[in-house]
Structure formats: structure tokens, C-alpha cells
Amino acid sequence: MIQRVRAIDSLVEDYSRKYISTSYRRNWKKVSEKHGVVTVHRVNFFLHWFFIFKLILAAKCVYVHSVFNVVFALPAYLLRKKIVTDVHGAVPEETHAQGKSVRALIRSLAERVASYRSTALVCVTQRMADHLARKYPNSAPPLILPIFNTELARREGESLDMPRNIPPTMIYAGGLQIWQNIEKMLEFAVINKKYKYLFLTPDSDSLRARALKYGDIDADFFSCPHSQVAEYYRAADFGFLLRDDNIINNVACPTKAIEYMAYGVIPVVLNMGIGDFEALGASFLLLSEMGDPPDAAEVSAMRRKNFYCLERLVEQYHNGSAELMSLLV
Structure with a gap:
């Protein structure tokens, strides 16, 4: 959420x-x-x-970050203030998946209030907007605003035809949360010896210990500041993005996918249903297809499609930012 708050704050x-x-x-x-x-x-x-309550009454416009905060701003919704709700994903479904049924019910009610009482609903993807429209017919109009480092998409395309690694390198950069499907990565790595593997994670020692249980894996495990991740991306061909096929991931816009594409890394996924990427022309690879790596020409063509997808995301960002500013100021 902090990244989203900073991004919106930079607009105003x-x-x-x-x-x-x-x-x-x-x-x-x-x-x-x-x-x-x-x-x-x-x-x-x-x-x-x-x-x-007094601050809400005095405000020209109220901006609420996430369904988590709708209850705190409830007077703004009840008083029909100009209020923009930044949805921040499928919060009730995510809460229910965590086994918190009571909180999920409360957040579902909060989402309903926000959907019908907001001036606009800010969504990171069109699929998020469509999801809300199905749940709450005739609700507030959506505003599509993906949030990411737009400078990434302005790179000069040096990754388009960069030399292939022999063997091809598969990277993962991120945490060890259960929804990242780390075990599936390790299971794939121990079976598929045609790749070299690179894992960047804050707890690299823990992951290295877990990997030992799977046998011999040609992998390196590192921890590094996010500012240094780019140099590892430049040395990689493919990147793990193993999100399960559920509504939480289907409406999301993972920063990791955008970073991979910007550096010419082809995302490897469990399904093609993540966010708007397929609709925007991105080219991902299914994990089940990775027994044999694609050839250099195929990889180059996929990178070209992914750079085009990034251009469309930047255009979407600028259009959404302009629309949002017209509401806020």
C-alpha cells in the first residue's frame, strides 16, 4: 500500500x-x-x-486508500462528500482466503458502501473494475490507474536482442510468502537441468536450506537492496511469476511482472490470467511449457510484445492520472 500512497501523493x-x-x-x-x-x-x-469528522466536513475532496480504510472515512460516504476510493485489489476475497471470515464480511460491506457511495473507484486494472461492476451493478464509475515506475518503460530497449545465456538463466526476485509458490519453483528447478537458477530474496539463507531438501539444483541465492536488482535482471532470460489462478491475482497488477518485462525478462507463469497483461498484448510463458527453452528468435519476439505492453500501460497511467487530477483539484 505504501508504494500506491506515494504514487498518488506525487500527483498532488x-x-x-x-x-x-x-x-x-x-x-x-x-x-x-x-x-x-x-x-x-x-x-x-x-x-x-x-x-x-470535522476534517472530513472541511475537505473539498476525500481520498481513501483501500477498502481497509473505508470504515474510518464512513462519514464521508454517508454525507455524499466528493470521495475517491482507491480499491487496492480484491480485499474481501483476500481476507477470506486468509481464513478471517468475520473480517472478510466487514470488508465486503465496506467495499459495497465504497462502490455505491464513491464519486469514482480507482482500480489498478480493467479486470478489477469489471470485477466490481459484476458484484455491484450500477456502482460508481471506475478509473483505471496502474501504479509502477514509468521510467522502466522508457528504457531504450537494450534488452530486446541481448545475448542468450548458455544455459538460459531463470530468476526469481521477491519474498518467500506462501502465495509466491516457492516450492513449485524448487520442484521445477530440481527436474529441469537446462536452466541456471538465480534467487534474490531477503532471507536467502532460509531459501538455500529449503532448496537442499530437493537435491542438486544449479542455483545461486543472494540478498541485495532493491536498487541492485536491475543488474541481476539484465543477466536473466526468464523470471518466475507463479501466481495461482484466483480472483485475487486475476485483478492484480504485480510490480514484479512490470520489472521483468522492462529488463527483457520473460515472465513464467502458472496461468495467463494475471491482471490485464494478456489483454494489453504481453507475452508470457507457462511453466508447463518450459521443459525446453524457446529459441532466441522467439524470445526476441516476446520481448518486443512486452515492451509494447509497457507502452500501453504508461499511456493508461497518464490518462488515468489526468482523469484523477480533474477530480481532486
Whole structure:
């Protein structure tokens, strides 16, 4: 969420604005900090609800980041203020998948309120907008705004025809959360010896120990700051992006996929249903197809399609940003 908040904030950096950071269990003492044209209020929902209410009443427009925060801003929805809700994904479904049924119900109700009472719903993908439209017919209009480092898509295409590694290199860069399907990567690596494997993760020692249980894998395990990941991407051919086929992933826009494509790394997936990538012309590879690596001509053609997809995403970003600014200021 922090990346999304920063991205939206950068659009309005020259305008006076106030942030409310609200908690049920913390911020017993209200703290207000002013940084130039930005004021940040850290408050407790129960102790400072009247203060929150006054800020909402005085606001020209209210921007709510995620369904998680809809309850905190409930007066804005009930009073029909100009309110923009940044949906941040399929929150009720994600909460239910975590086994938190009561919270999932509450967040489902919050999502319904936001869908029918918002001025606009900001979505990272068209599939997210379509998902909400199916759940809540005749709800608020969607605004498609993918958030990513647009500078990535302005690279000069040096990755298009870069030399192939022998053997081809398969990379993974990210955490070890269960939904990343790390075990599937290791299972693939121990069977498929035609690739060299590179794993970049904050807990590289833990992953190295897990890999030993699978036998002999030609792999390197590293930890590095995100600022250094690019040099490893430049040395890779393919990248693991093993998201399960469910609504949570189907409506998402993973930053990892965009980073892979920007550096000429072909994403390797379990299914083609991740976000809007297929609709935007991206070219991914199924893990089940990777027994034999594609030849250099195929890889070059896929990179070209992926660069075109990035161009379309940047265009979508600029159009969405302009539309959002017309609502906010």
C-alpha cells in the first residue's frame, strides 16, 4: 500500500493536503505534523472520531486508500462528500482466503458502501473494475490507474536482442510468502537441468536450506537492496511469476511482472490470467511449457510484445492520472 500512497501523493505534491493515519489500538495521543503543504494527523478512531469528522466536513475532496480504510472515512460516504476510493485489489476475497471470515464480511460491506457511495473507484486494472461492476451493478464509475515506475518503460530497449545465456538463466526476485509458490519453483528447478537458477530474496539463507531438501539444483541465492536488482535482471532470460489462478491475482497488477518485462525478462507463469497483461498484448510463458527453452528468435519476439505492453500501460497511467487530477483539484 505504501508504494500506491506515494504514487498518488506525487500527483498532488504541489497542493495543500491533509493525511489521516487512523488506528483502533494505537495513537492514543493525537499527533499532528506539518511538512510544507502536507499535514499528517495520527489519531485513534475511538478517541478522536469527532476530530476526523470535522476534517472530513472541511475537505473539498476525500481520498481513501483501500477498502481497509473505508470504515474510518464512513462519514464521508454517508454525507455524499466528493470521495475517491482507491480499491487496492480484491480485499474481501483476500481476507477470506486468509481464513478471517468475520473480517472478510466487514470488508465486503465496506467495499459495497465504497462502490455505491464513491464519486469514482480507482482500480489498478480493467479486470478489477469489471470485477466490481459484476458484484455491484450500477456502482460508481471506475478509473483505471496502474501504479509502477514509468521510467522502466522508457528504457531504450537494450534488452530486446541481448545475448542468450548458455544455459538460459531463470530468476526469481521477491519474498518467500506462501502465495509466491516457492516450492513449485524448487520442484521445477530440481527436474529441469537446462536452466541456471538465480534467487534474490531477503532471507536467502532460509531459501538455500529449503532448496537442499530437493537435491542438486544449479542455483545461486543472494540478498541485495532493491536498487541492485536491475543488474541481476539484465543477466536473466526468464523470471518466475507463479501466481495461482484466483480472483485475487486475476485483478492484480504485480510490480514484479512490470520489472521483468522492462529488463527483457520473460515472465513464467502458472496461468495467463494475471491482471490485464494478456489483454494489453504481453507475452508470457507457462511453466508447463518450459521443459525446453524457446529459441532466441522467439524470445526476441516476446520481448518486443512486452515492451509494447509497457507502452500501453504508461499511456493508461497518464490518462488515468489526468482523469484523477480533474477530480481532486
